[in-house]
Structure formats: structure tokens, C-alpha cells
Amino acid sequence: MTISAFSFLSRRLAFAVDAGLWLLAGLHGLLFASFLVVVTLASGARAEDGACAGHNLLTEMQQDDPDAYRRIVAEGDAVPNGKGLFWKIEKAGLAPSYLLGTMHVTDPRVLALPKGAPEAKAQAKVLIIESDEILDEQKAMAKLMTKPQLTMMMDGKTIQSYLTRAETEQLQTALKARGIPLGAVSRMQPWMLSSFVALPACELVRKAKGAAFLDMQLAKDAIRAGQPVKGLETMEEQLSAMASIPTEFHLKSLMEMLALGGRMDDVMYTMTELYLSGDIGLTMPMLKAVSPDGSDEEGYAEFEQRIVTARNHIMAERARPLLEAGGAFMAVGAMHLVGEEGLVSLLRADGFTVTAVP
Template sequence: MWLVEDDDTYIYMLGTMHALPRGTDWDDGKVAGAIAAADELVLELPPEELVAAGAIFQALAPRSAPLAMDKRLPADALARYRALEASGGDFGGDKLDDWAVMVLMGQRVAQNAELMPSKGVEAGLTATFEAAGKPVGGLETAREQLMLFETLDPQTQRVLLTRAAAKADKAVQDVDALTAAWTRGDIAALEKLINEDIDVVPAARAAIITDRNRRWAAWIKQRMAQPGTVMLAVGAGHMVGSDGVPAMLEAEGIKVTRVQ
């Protein structure tokens, strides 16, 4: 967690895990103090948009014409894809865009790793702020977020899908390592784990990470003109690295302090 502040505005920036194992402790220490002090919560998606995301995914995900997965993936990646699929049921990938198949694979990996969105940071924060009668807002809409993937060029989508399938046999292990690094606050390990795949696909990195971080940093700068205390909670991948939100703010001369 980081803090940006001036005389009358405090913005706590919490890097989150969207899904966590049951029993994970994350809301103690200075995080608890920041939650109590904040007047409002701002997430990537506000609750109403999160509810709408499933229907929007179903509308955007289908291909214009089916394409068999064995026409998309090399043999070794296809075998690992099929093994992941067999762990919980058919993805229906032949009828879906590459990006949508990759999203479903990620959800399956989270299930296999026993990570639950209901135990994730955003779910916990939303329940706490709503119970306290404090507003919960968001930086994006569900359509905007999913269109980041939908509008990736076909070659980029195929590279992302192929890399995800090729590593599917180790995906639970990777997710466990990511969760462990986040739990202990290991920024260097987080950056390595989060960036090692997406760094080799520049178009995806720009759309999914860098451009969004730039927009969010601009939002923070603008919000600093309004008094109050804000809890801003977004995925931990947006908080680390040279193009993370804290680094972008610091590059513009804004003091950012890591507080937990």
C-alpha cells in the first residue's frame, strides 16, 4: 500500500489480489487504519459494473465463425490446454475469441488453486465500505475493461493464448507463487512474476497495463484537488515496476510513500 498526500487530501493506493484462498489475512495493520480513515472506496470496477461483466463477456466473447483449438495451438500447448480443460469441463473454445478462451483458462486456474473472488480484496473492501455507508466507485466500466482484450490485434491475442496454454501445466504453481509474494509484500518477486509473460507482448502490455496506469495516475492527480481520504484499490500488477502507478506519479514529481 502506498500513500499520496497533500495538506487536505490522502489517497491510499492498495495493490490487490482479486481472488484469494479462504482465510487469507490482508486487512490488518496500516491497511486497517486506511480503510477506517477513508471516506470512499474506488476500485477498477464499481459493484454494479462487476455484476454486469458476465453478460458483457458473453456478448463479446463469441467468434464470427468457429475455429477449432487444434488449428490455433501447437501440439504441446494444445495438450496442456486440453488437460486444463479436463480439470473442470469444456471451455467451448472453438466458438470463442482467443482472448476469451484465455480469460476462461485464467478462471479455471484460479479455481484449481482454490482462489475465490468472494475472498478477494475487492469483495472484502466493498462489503466493509457498504456496511459503513461509504460510497464505492470505479475507474472503468466492464465494457471498457473487456474491450481492452477484444480490440487487441489477432496476432497479439494468439501469442497470449499460446503462451497461456504452453504454461497451463504450471499455472497453479505460478498463481500460488504470486499469491505468496503478494502476501509477504515482496515487490521484486511480484514484478518478476507479473511481468515475465506480458513483457514479451508489447501491444498487450501497453493496452492492459501501461495505458491504464497512465489514465489512473492522471485521475489521482486530478482527485488531489478535492479534500478527503480515498482508498484506491486496483490489481497489484498496476502498482509495481517502472510503469506502475506509483512510479508514474513519482516521475511527475509527486511524493509517493509506501506505508505497508
């Protein structure tokens, strides 16, 4: 797939959202317990019942601009392994394993597994997820407290130090819509704020009430069933990868999300719809179409290498011995499955036969 300079914005947005969703989801019992629940209750967040709303941007585009819609579909069709959430992993002499692409949200529709996945998970010898530390929140919190610089600004600065007055007001408005006073999160790293802006108010409310996201629900079910749960990364590794990217780069991502304004809820709604239909390859082209104008690709190669490609290779390497034993059920973010260096391609390069489960 040819990537224009314009699409660098959309790819950065997609992976920033995906990484942020996982980390916020995994930390909801940690960070949220420490301040976000109080913030939400004190400020009266919208969507108190946890119901999400939004419009499917692709459906609207299909009606309003059919040529643009056809171009997006064609671009999505060209993404390697861009269709399908549930994959079968096979190698001669081994019991089959399975790979499920997840979305790190608490949407009840997302929590419902695709056809065949519940049976495959029930029969698995081990569940593999991105980080098994989500199962021991107190231990994870204790570890993260030793390195607060991974999530917080430790130099005395606040997010306002980097923004103009107009940009600060824009951020304040976006956070207020999600029930979060700027003052409560002003010392958080910009990528954390981007994650808050990306999440609809309804998702924040559900998380604040303790709702489990898909990966955590799978892990909890596995523990109850007596299945071992293995993680491919630590939360410190995930946070360190995000923190290793220059602040200026994260600030650009934050401003891009703020520029989307009210459309951000529609973006998340559309991403969820694409996930539910298994059309993961359409995510990037869709985001490219709705991203704010711009062609700045500065820093993107480094971002993609550290946050996407390198993590894909780490996941594949660490999953390999578990998959070589056969009978595993692996569940990681769906964005890690697609592309030439996505997990499906990497596992095939390791000698596994990987096929989408219809």
C-alpha cells in the same frame, strides 16, 4: 531494469494473468452464473473444498540453484517501487489518502489486509477501485450483452480453428483439470481461455460458490459502511483493451501457459506468496525464470502500451480529482503500482508524496 527478449514472454504472461484475473473476478457473477457454475457442478472439478496447493518456485530455486535465485532477487530489487503493497499519498493541505495493491483472487490470506489498511479504509471518505460495475452485476451483464464480440468469437470460429490437434488436446486437458469441458468455452476469446488456464481449480471452485475477491470484498464493505465507491474504468473499457490485441498474440500467450503444464499452479502459488510478502518487483523476474523458452517480442510493445501503460495513465488521471480532495482509499491490482510508469511513479509526478507504509 534491462529487459531481455526472453523476458517479453514473462511480462506478457504476468499482465495477461493480472488482467484476466480481474475481468474473470469481476465477471464471476455474470459469466460464471451463466455457464461456469453449471460446468463445474456437472463435471466434478477438483479441489471441491476450495483448498489450493502448490510449491513456491523461488524457495525451490534458492535450494537447487542459488546463483539463479540471487540473480532473480537482484533483478527484482531494481524494479522501481517493487516492494510494498500499501502506500500513503500525501500533499500539503490535504488529508492523506492511501493506495493498496490488490490481487484479484479469493484466497483468504489475500483477503486479510496489511497492517494499517483496515483503519485507513474505515476513515476514508471514498473508496476507489478499478471498476465499480462489479457492484451491480445485472447492469454490467446487460451492458456486456450488447457487445458479445468482446468476449466471444462471433465469426463462427472456435478455438479449435486456430490450434493443431495436439494443441487442442493440450488445452482440453488443462481445462478438464479445472472442471471445464472444452465444448462449453470453445467460442470464447483466447485471452479468456488463458485466464481459465491460469486460475487453479481451487480458485474456480471458490468463485463458482460465490466467494468475493479482494477488490469486491472491499467494495461491499464500503457500501455497508455508507462509503461511496468510485471506479476508474468501465468493464467495457477493460474488455475492449484486451479485445483490441490481435488474436494471434493472445494465442501465443495461451500456448505459453499450456506449455507450463502442471507448473501453472506453482506459478500462481508463488505469485501469491510474493504478493503476501509485498515483493511485487520479484514477480517479473520469477516468471522470466519459469517461462517456456522463446524470444518472440512481436506485438509485446503494443500489448504493454494498451493493457498496462495506457491503463495506468487513465487510472492516475481519473483518480487525481478524488485524491486532490484528500481522504481517499484506492485499491487496484498490485501490478499497476510498480515500474517507471506505474501508479506510484505517476502519482509522484502529479505532485503527491507517495511512501510505502511499513
